[in-house]
Amino acid sequence: MKIKSEKAYEDLRNERPQFWNNLSYNNKFDMNTLKLEFEDILDAEKRLKRFAPFFQRVFEDTKKTKGIIESKVFKIEKASREIEKYEKIKIPGKIYLKGDHSLPISGSIKARGGIYEVLCLAEKIALESGMLRLEDDYGKLAEDKFKDLFNKYSVAVGSTGNLGLSIGIMSAVLGFKVTVHMSCDAKEWKKEMLRSKGVIVREYESDFSYAIAQGRKEAQRDPNCHFVDDENSKELFLGYSVSALRLKKQFEDMDILVDQEHPLFVYLPCGVGGGPGGVTFGLKWVFGENVHPIFVEPVQSASMLLGMVTGMYNNISVQDIGLSNRTIADGLAVGRSSEFVGRFVEPIVAGFATFEDNELYDLLKILYDTENIALEPSALSGFKGIKMLLSTQEGKKLLSDINLENKMDKATHLVWATGGRMVPKDVMMADYNKASYKL
Template sequence: MTIAGKTIKQWKSDHPLLNDLLQLKEVYWRNPQKGKMAQTTELSMTDIQDAEARMKRFAPYFRKVFPETNGIIESPISDITKMKEKLEKEEEISIPGDLLLKRDDILPIAGSIKARGGIYEVLKHAEKLAIGHAILTKDDDYSILAEKKFTEFFSAFSIAVGSTGNLGLSIGIMSAKLGFNVTVHMSSDAKQWKKDLLREKGVQVVEHQADYGAAVEEGRKQCEKKLTCYFIDDENSKDLFLGYAVAALRLKKQFDERGVKVDAENPLHVYLPCGVGGGPGGIAFGLSQVFGEHVNCYFAEPTHSPSMLIGLMTGLHDQVSVQDFGIDNITAADGLAVGRPSGFVGRVVQPILNGVYTVTDERMKEMLRWVYETEQIKLEPSALAGMSGPQVTAVDGKSMRGTHLVWATGGSLVPNKVWREE
């Protein structure tokens, strides 16, 4: 068997790190293209600001239908000093500077990072339809979208998405609230409680025995049969990407309010769990636009699903899957169980990403226990992928100076019974 004309033995020879990666060992890959390649996307800060302006237009709607948001879908930052002490003791490292947790696990509405991109793309689509049919203008108070005439209008349209879980939750909940007919195609590894919650919200859930990629492909095919159906493509969507990127503008404001400096003397190190790549890619892109050379971004993937690492390292991006290399793509971190990465995201982040590392399921579950024992914070396993970042990137037992930010991607909606089993 060959992959892009080479045998696996040849790929291992070209990239020795594959030897450990294919044995499901934890590895750390430093990106040799960081800062050496030109930006490959037409997206810019202007696009991020446009997305932020759209979210602000929807603020009155959110205040009306999701009062807990107070008009904004954003998460706080937590100091996790006790967890830092635990990491330093258990991992035998020194972490200079603060260790912070970006609490996307408690983002309103969907309880995960997917509330950013997923909800944003649904809103953009709804706005485009309503303005296109001359029943809304950008100068209106968007709280009117909660009125019956709008929900009846949106009920004539469908939205579909393929998901391992959290993206389906965010898109399903938001689309159903607006009035759309929404179908979420979910892979066999998606958690049952997520499927049950979607059905409670009036979402049609279609289950597929194959993995994430097959669920996406089938969802796309079925949607293409209907003129009124809009498919949200986690692998290639610029709107999803920009919804995530807005987080960087919000983070800058939060840092300013906290007095956190990001400059040459105080760099920012951000550790982002990665599945297909849209969420962490959008955030990394936004952070690079806001903080420039003073931010270092790292993706974290399960040892059983290192799709972005393989795509970037080989340069094949979405033309290769972990299964091609004999890796099974089975992990407790269901939101990260992606065998084939987004080619669009891989090419965008290649010049800005510092590196990618892998984490075993056992380590994620261990970190899950630690962060609960030390900080009383409940996360889901995939949200802990970033927590070993300071240790993985440390040199001679000492992490880099500056601020270390672990992005907690989900967990607040996990039922207690399920969480305790994890």
Template sequence: MDQGAGGVHELLCIVEQIALSNNLSLDRLTTPEARSILGSYRVVVASTGNLGYSIGVVGRAFGLVAEIHMSADAKAWKKDRLRDIGADVVEHACDYSETIARARVAAENRRDTMFVDDEGSRHLLTGYAVAADELARQLDARGVRVDAETPLVVYLPCGVGGAPGGITYGLKRRFGDAVATVFVEPVASPCVMVALASGLASPPSVYQFGCDNGTIADGLAVPRASALMLDAVGEAIDAVVAVTDSAMLDWVRTAWNRSALRLEPSAAAAFAAHAPFNLAAKHEPEWPRLDRATHLFWATGGSKVPDPEFTALLSPDYADAEG
């Protein structure tokens, strides 16, 4: 399931705000007059790929100027994909947290500029929460019951935390204690894990705990978790599992070989967390029906990975080649 819903929701809120401030009819936003006005506005966001792409696609569709700031972890093909749709890509030789800070500064005091804050946007968080309704409909269509006797365990790849946090909020509102959400992070970038374990009021950086934030999972390479997300749903997170790059790569290959499912490493993280979560949780008294649970893996992307890049991921020598 895609994580673009939060970005689309945020962008639509921005378009609505611009339209209302310019007396534009909301049902005529694609007219030449409306696009002329919308084209004088710029939306700025930091991203390693998926969020920037959703902002770029929808923003450009309405005629907005889309400025995407990308960290050193972002893949070259994701930058090219954004340029192909007419977005302005600003590259930074730093990690994602610093890229967000630089993008925020770049947007300050600029006329007709809107900043999408991946660390602190409630519009993003609530946009992601809508995914719970979509999931509920899919489960109903398949006759999957979710209750105390047959719980649901959802594995969510986690970067800064906005997407899994919003999804957790939506799932808990709908299913309550019958659902457990498991945040999945790279061992080099366990920003939510260290934030919850530290007990500090402000989320610490993984660097403070000896982690280097170096991972093949570019979408999850985040050294500091969202304070907004932790404040909103931190106590509702049931578990956090850190997985290795090699485990993610193994699941990229397994998903392709068994099911022709095309995943990038960030998306494969959810599958890699299944075994360690079950090992840790099987003796927990609050989960007596874990053996009857439905396990759901949130795959966040991969269908757009260029063929040469994906073929390389399937090679058993890829990890060694990457160093």
């Protein structure tokens, strides 16, 4: 094991919140050297557009957007001022919220990658059957004859919650038999919602890595079963990446500049890595050297940071260094990160921030009271990235390394809110009541 930073490793072992300035980061990295290309993102965008008529037919909440699954960028001026008080810092530039908590169909960022992979499978089966052509109106996929076709196949996935929701809801609507293997961290309401859709839910007393391993093993016994592999899936990765194309247009419409004088920092909650990795891949193609992605993880589940600092990726787990992998941020409760994602995005992730759980409740309360935005705890993680970037020696070193310390007054901070709309009101208020901060 060749440790890249002894301090970062010791902070991990001792459960100390930190910012790590990624030594491999190159903000001018040549994206053409990666195995996936910009054309792959454009291809994913085209596929999503082909399915837009289907979405409009079967999901009421996609009709206003003409079948496009996308979220708004929110101005959060009141919350920004309150967060400055809470964190006791002055935040230069402006903070916005990317509202993936309100995405149609499954109410989280997983509505991007998870749904996209199921669409890839459905399209492949339908085209090969001869019942669908690329030039057809994909609204026809809502017909019973396609449900009968898809019912010959099954889908399986391992999940801490939100990926399972997106895969389960989408697969069931199309007609696939679907099984979600849920880790011990999964919330009860997510399991109940899946079962209400006709999804088989298998529960485990162990964590995400075990659940995904069991799901993979079971799927291998069935030649007609497609396993959505959150640790290694190119389709999931590309589904997330499309968001960058949409974000560019949203920024243009809102007159938000991103250039050398107006840097963009994007704060991404990180579990196994697929969601933030795919988004980062898209962002770097769209905004190039002017965007700086930062992954944010709980101190007890900082698996991507651990894998990168040690160079061991998925060959080391947080439990190996004495961490519990227990966190209220259930979507981030991953002890072993994706090697595929870690190696792929290592040169394009600016840094990592870690945080302690109890702060998420306070931030949840702040967002709800100031902006009337309801998020699940893990979706508040990004705000801790801002604090750690601006207030730590390592964060300040990153800004110095990329020559931005004198340009932060014109910076845009985009916090990616990864889930919240589907959370039952009583569950949301229970989390709200755990906050100790008084506005």
